[in-house]
Amino acid sequence: MREVAIIGIGETKIGELWDLSLRDLGIHAGLEAIQDAGVTGDEIEKLYIGNMSAGRLINQEHIAPMIADYAGLEGTPAVRIESGGASGGMALAEGFMAVASGMNDIVVVGGAEKMTDVGDVEAKDILSSTGDREWESVFGATFDSLYALMAKHHMDVYGTTREQLAQVAVKNHYNGARNPNAQFQREIPLKMVLNSPAVSTPLGMFDCAPLSDGGAAVVLCPVEIAESYSGKPVRMMGVGMGSDHMAVHDRQSIDTMKATNLAARRALDMTGLECSNMDFAEVHDNYTISEIMAIEDIGFFNKGDGGPATQRGDTALNSKISVNPSGGLKAKGQPVGAVGINQAVEAVIQLRDKAGDRQVDDAEYGLTHNVGGTGGSAVVHIFGRWSP
Amino acid sequence: MREVAIIGIGETKIGELWDLSLRDLGIHAGLEAIQDAGVTGDEIEKLYIGNMSAGRLINQEHIAPMIADYAGLEGTPAVRIESGGASGGMALAEGFMAVASGMNDIVVVGGAEKMTDVGDVEAKDILSSTGDREWESVFGATFDSLYALMAKHHMDVYGTTREQLAQVAVKNHYNGARNPNAQFQREIPLKMVLNSPAVSTPLGMFDCAPLSDGGAAVVLCPVEIAESYSGKPVRMMGVGMGSDHMAVHDRQSIDTMKATNLAARRALDMTGLECSNMDFAEVHDNYTISEIMAIEDIGFFNKGDGGPATQRGDTALNSKISVNPSGGLKAKGQPVGAVGINQAVEAVIQLRDKAGDRQVDDAEYGLTHNVGGTGGSAVVHIFGRWSP
Numbered sequence: 001m002r003e004v005a006i007i008g009i010g011e012t013k014i015g016e017l018w019d020l021s022l023r024d025l026g027i028h029a030g031l032e033a034i035q036d037a038g039v040t041g042d043e044i045e046k047l048y049i050g051n052m053s054a055g056r057l058i059n060q061e062h063i064a065p066m067i068a069d070y071a072g073l074e075g076t077p078a079v080r081i082e083s084g085g086a087s088g089g090m091a092l093a094e095g096f097m098a099v100a101s102g103m104n105d106i107v108v109v110g111g112a113e114k115m116t117d118v119g120d121v122e123a124k125d126i127l128s129s130t131g132d133r134e135w136e137s138v139f140g141a142t143f144d145s146l147y148a149l150m151a152k153h154h155m156d157v158y159g160t161t162r163e164q165l166a167q168v169a170v171k172n173h174y175n176g177a178r179n180p181n182a183q184f185q186r187e188i189p190l191k192m193v194l195n196s197p198a199v200s201t202p203l204g205m206f207d208c209a210p211l212s213d214g215g216a217a218v219v220l221c222p223v224e225i226a227e228s229y230s231g232k233p234v235r236m237m238g239v240g241m242g243s244d245h246m247a248v249h250d251r252q253s254i255d256t257m258k259a260t261n262l263a264a265r266r267a268l269d270m271t272g273l274e275c276s277n278m279d280f281a282e283v284h285d286n287y288t289i290s291e292i293m294a295i296e297d298i299g300f301f302n303k304g305d306g307g308p309a310t311q312r313g314d315t316a317l318n319s320k321i322s323v324n325p326s327g328g329l330k331a332k333g334q335p336v337g338a339v340g341i342n343q344a345v346e347a348v349i350q351l352r353d354k355a356g357d358r359q360v361d362d363a364e365y366g367l368t369h370n371v372g373g374t375g376g377s378a379v380v381h382i383f384g385r386w387s388p
Numbered sequence: 389m390r391e392v393a394i395i396g397i398g399e400t401k402i403g404e405l406w407d408l409s410l411r412d413l414g415i416h417a418g419l420e421a422i423q424d425a426g427v428t429g430d431e432i433e434k435l436y437i438g439n440m441s442a443g444r445l446i447n448q449e450h451i452a453p454m455i456a457d458y459a460g461l462e463g464t465p466a467v468r469i470e471s472g473g474a475s476g477g478m479a480l481a482e483g484f485m486a487v488a489s490g491m492n493d494i495v496v497v498g499g500a501e502k503m504t505d506v507g508d509v510e511a512k513d514i515l516s517s518t519g520d521r522e523w524e525s526v527f528g529a530t531f532d533s534l535y536a537l538m539a540k541h542h543m544d545v546y547g548t549t550r551e552q553l554a555q556v557a558v559k560n561h562y563n564g565a566r567n568p569n570a571q572f573q574r575e576i577p578l579k580m581v582l583n584s585p586a587v588s589t590p591l592g593m594f595d596c597a598p599l600s601d602g603g604a605a606v607v608l609c610p611v612e613i614a615e616s617y618s619g620k621p622v623r624m625m626g627v628g629m630g631s632d633h634m635a636v637h638d639r640q641s642i643d644t645m646k647a648t649n650l651a652a653r654r655a656l657d658m659t660g661l662e663c664s665n666m667d668f669a670e671v672h673d674n675y676t677i678s679e680i681m682a683i684e685d686i687g688f689f690n691k692g693d694g695g696p697a698t699q700r701g702d703t704a705l706n707s708k709i710s711v712n713p714s715g716g717l718k719a720k721g722q723p724v725g726a727v728g729i730n731q732a733v734e735a736v737i738q739l740r741d742k743a744g745d746r747q748v749d750d751a752e753y754g755l756t757h758n759v760g761g762t763g764g765s766a767v768v769h770i771f772g773r774w775s776p
Contacts (some may be wrong), residue, residue, distance in 0.1 A: 001490050021522075046629075052450075055443040055517060062440075062472035062518035065631040065647075065764040069638070075650055077629030078765065079478045082468040084450035090467045094482055101489030102389050129443060130450035134409075241434075241465030243453040250457070259453075262463055376453040377466065 001100040005226035005233040005386070008037025008219035009345045014333030015183045017213040022051075022058050022114040025215030025335075026067035030110050033217035038230030041071075045104040047078040050091035050111035051337035056126045058117055067110065084130030085286065087111065088340025089370030089379035092218070093239045096381075099220045110217035111338030123211050127336065130373040132247035143286075144208065146248050146374050148200035151289035154255045155202065157304070160292060162202055164307030166193035168288035169206045169330055171316055176327025178358035183212050183333030207288040209328070214335030216342045227388065234351045237273070237365075238382040240266025246376040259378035260297040260369060267367070267380040268299075275299040279363040280322040280350055282343035284371040284378075285329050291315075294369055295323060298380070322360045325350060340370035340379065347383040389488040393614035393621040393774070396425025396607035397733045402721030403571045405601040410439075410446050410502040413603030413723075414455035418498050421605035426618030429459075433492040435466040438479035438499035440725035444514045446505055455498065472518030473674065475499065476728025477758030477767035480606070481627045484769075487608045498605035499726030511599050515724065518761040520635035531674075532596065534636050534762050536588035539677035542643045543590065545692070548680060550590055552695030554581035556676035557594045557718055559704055564715025566746035571600050571721030595676040597716070602723030604730045615776065622739045625661070625753075626770035628654025634764040647766035648685040648757065655755070655768040656687075663687040667751040668710040668738055670731035672759040672766075674717050679703075682757055683711060686768070710748045713738060728758035728767065735771040 010032025012025055020028070026049060034044070049064040060066065064078035081091035088111035095109035115123050124144075128137040131146065154160045170190050176182035188206065196204035219231070226233035242262030245251050251258065268274060275298065283298070285291035292306035300321050301309045309315060315323035326332045326346035329339060347366045349355045360366075368381045398420025400413055408416070414437060422432070437452040448454065452466035469479035476499030483497035503511050512532075516525040519534065542548045558578050564570035576594065584592035607619070614621035630650030633639050639646065656662060663686065671686065673679035680694035688709050689697045697703060703711035714720045714734035717727060735754045737743045748754075756769045 053443050055441050055514070056449075058521070059517050060521040061444075061470060061514075062634070062761045062764055064471060065760065066520065066634045068631050069634050069764070074631055074633050075646065076631055077651075077767075078471075078631045079482075079629070080470045082449060082470055083452060083466075094467075094485075097482075097485050097489050097491055100491070101485050103485055103488070126443075126449075129447050132454065133446070133448040241467070243456050243462055243464055243466045245462050246450070246454045246457050258463065263465075372453065373450045376450055376457070379465075 002102055003223035004096050004099045004220055004236040005223045006218050006236055006348050007221055007226050007229045007231040007233050008033040009348045010036060011181055011216035011342060011345045012214050013181045014212045014214035014335055016116050022054055022112055023067055023070045025114060025213060026110055026112040027071045029215035029217040030071050030108060033108060033219050036231045037219035039106050039219060041073055043106045044073060044076055044108055046098055046107045047073060047076055048091040048095045048109045049080045050088035050340055051080055052082060052084055052087050052113055053126050058114055083377045084372030085336050085339060086370045086372030086377045086379050087337035092340055092344055092381060093241060093379055095220050096236055096239050099222055105221055107220045108217060109220065109341060111341035112215040113335040113337040114213050115211040116213050135247045143374065144200040144203065147287040147289055148203045150254050151202050154289060157255055160307035164311045165207055165288040166190055167310045168285060168291045169193045172285060172324050172328040172330040175317055175325050175358050176331025179327045179332055182327040182331050183210055184331045203287060209286045209330045209334040212333035212335045214333060214338050216338045216345050218341060218344050232352050233386045234348045235384040235386060236381065237384045238267040238270035240264060241379045243377045244375050246373060248374050257293055257297050257375040257378060259375050260294055263378040263380040264298040267382050271382050273365060273382060278321060278365050278367050280325050280360045281367040281369065282324055282326060282346050283369040285324060286334060298369055317358060318361055325355065325358045325360055343368035343370060351383055351385045390490055391611035392484050392487045392608055392624040393611045394606050394624055394736050395609055395614050395617045395621050396421040396619040397736045398424060399569055399604035399730055399733045400602050401569045402600045402602035402723055404504050408601065410442055410500055411455055411458045413502060413601060414498055414500040415459045417603035417605040418459050418496060421496060421607050424619045425607035427494050427607060429461055431494045432461060432464055432496055434486055434495045435461060435464055436479040436483045436497045437468045438476035438725045438728055439468055440470060440472055440475050440501055441514050446502055471765045472760030473724050473727060474758045474760030474765050474767050475725035480728055480732055480769060481629060481767055483608050484624055484627050487610055493609055495608045496605060497608065497729060499729035500603040501723040501725040502601050503599040504601050523635045531762065532588040532591065535675040535677055536591045538642050539590050542677060545643055548695035552699045553595055553676040554578055555698045556673060556679045557581045560673060560712050560716040560718040563705055563713050563746050564719025567715045567720055570715045570719050571598055572719045591675060597674045597718045597722040600721035600723045602721060602726050604726045604733050606729060606732050620740050621774045622736045623772040623774060624769065625772045626655040626658035628652060629767045631765045632763050634761060636762050645681055645685050645763040645766060647763050648682060651766040651768040652686040655770050659770050661753060661770060666709060666753050666755050668713050668748045669755040669757065670712055670714060670734050671757040672717065673712060674722060686757055705746060706749055713743065713746050713748055731756035731758060739771055739773045
């Protein structure tokens with residue numbers, strides 16, 4: 001297999017973007033990435049789009065050729081990858097393979113989701129269709145309540161505290177306040193999280209990431225030709241994927257995400273690196289408990305130490321491991337099917353030393369972690385600084 | 389890149405399968421393919437599922453890990469590929485790449501669609517969401533009417549006749565009558581097609597493929613290890629993809645599918661073979677006009693000669709080129725996101741000499757052609773008989 005580089009990135013601001021449609025989101029991000037890379041439309045051999053549910057959100061399936069069309073790339077192979085909230089990360093894995101295999105040289109991978117054209121209740125229902133519909137949501141189990149179950153169990157088993165959960169949100173808002181593309185660019189005090197209205201006990205409003213509109217894109221090519229383009233390259237070193245029982249009640253443990261564990265192990269094995277080599281990680285913090293489970297299940301901390309580690313500040317910017325320097329889903333925002341690409345965009349910004357006030361000092365390696373459903377699927381990517 | 393073989397196939401009967409859910413369809417087909425190949429669950433490294441719109445059809449997204457889960461493969465990476473009616477063929481292209489790249493050895497690619505859990509009107513609306521929603525179907529343009537436009541134009545420009553269109557259906561029902569998995573296993577006379585109720589002039593009821601339930605799956609591996617498994621291997625020699633403007637009115641020509649043309653050219657170029665080398669082709673005959681355009685746009689016949697060639701019998705079983713020996717979408721049925729895999733299953737059956745009364749004599753090479761939307765995307769695969 002050939003080694004792969006990212007040579008261009010683009011993303012829209014994340015938020016409630018009333019004036020941008022799904023196709024606009026895809027095109028804005030894609031064109032920015034193409035310009036950043038300095039590739040021409042003719043050079044692009046394939047387009048992957050990660051998206052969760054355009055069918056239900058905007059009544060449009062088959063969105064990959066639609067975005068190619070409106071970006072002036074009609075004729076170019078274009079395919080959509082769907083894996084719930086992990087759609088973006090899974091699309092990136094396919095793009096990686098297209099280049100690594102030698103099948104394609106220049107590949108664009110985008111992610112886009114338009115969450116706000118439907119009401120909140122419908123949006124939550126659509127999100128819950130990435131869990132096991134027949135055995136969970138038809139009986140009233142929402143994502144909020146399923147993640148609350150995990151949180152409660154994690155607290156019972158490991159002594160994780162309400163304050164430790166809240167500290168995840170405080171940290172990610174601190175970072176998001178330093179990210180010009182973040183949906184929430186302001187810090188919040190611990191008390192605000194603790195006193196926020198209950199969503200599903202023990203999770204309050206500030207324990208939950210928003211549902212956002214957004215688009216993001218990256219341009220991939222083989223390492224050998226990466227320096228012939230204008231965007232400063234970053235290495236894509238490894239990818240790993242995993243799955244698990246769809247329904248939370250079928251899992252052996254609900255305080256661990258097996259899919260995350262498998263994906264991280266597989267990605268690290270591909271690179272020969274370990275968690276201790278990573279300088280930062282963008283993890284899937286759709287809820288505060290998700291980040292605590294993720295940093296344990298990936299292997300940054302022992303099982304049960306995710307909460308205390310967060311409280312100790314070990315996941316803060318430029319501490320032991322900078323977790324979610326972008327602000328994460330919590331503060332940067334959650335355009336569901338785009339999240340995995342937003343994470344890759346942050347990894348490239350960090351490894352190019354272009355993250356400004358949220359820069360991870362001397363970042364050499366970073367990891368991104370993207371989850372579908374309540375843990376039914378997960379994908380992990382490893383990125384490295386360019387060294388010609 | 390490594391060479392790729394198919395070593396196992398499985399498919400459900402196609403039809404209105406009231407007693408089978410989407411997960412059942414995926415599992416039945418998948419387990420049959422795994423048994424045919426003689427691989428164990430532990431050996432399977434990745435699962436791809438082609439599916440058009442489970443989100444709208446059964447309110448369930450994220451179906452790939454769900455099917456993996458219920459097939460006893462939880463933990464295995466599983467991802468859904470969506471490209472409208474070309475979802476199955478596009479999933480197969482990703483599976484091919486996973487093996488060709490050296491990333492995975494044993495990969496299962498399935499397709500499944502459950503069309504009959506919603507009413508006919510809703511099913512047609514969902515299908516039309518693979519065209520350009522904002523510029524076509526919101527103004528009332530259904531797939532029936534868009535394909536009727538193409539047919540009318542083809543008739544005007546090339547003199548294609550109503551009888552030539554009808555002959556496509558007659559031929560495909562003849563073949564389908566010899567396929568035990570086909571939805572319609574009976575021959576129909578030309579008169580029945582000509583006299584069938586109008587759907588959208590010039591297309592009548594028998595010019596339109598049904599909307600069906602069905603699942604299909606194949607098992608892929610590198611050529612070098614193909615003979616160590618029990619299923620007789622077939623070579624996957626080439627793959628090509630293309631796209632076009634999503635909306636029919638944006639295209640340069642509506643009697644040609646540019647996406648098909650690009651996909652076929654790219655697939656053939658990869659193999660060094662030409663159309664004249666093919667012994668059979670499974671083409672995307674969702675309407676009778678679609679088959680006539682396909683056999684021209686792939687390159688089996690000159691532009692405009694698709695109708696006369698069909699009337700001459702040049703596309704009948706064991707003629708110049710056996711087109712849709714399985715019965716095609718018209719008679720075998722149209723489980724939308726599974727179609728591309730059903731086509732691959734037929735290619736393997738033919739190249740294993742196991743097609744019984746519909747066997748293409750001495751078949752050495754075959755081509756499959758799968759279209760998304762009204763031609764917004766297309767994918768072509770080339771298969772070859774096993775020669776150790």
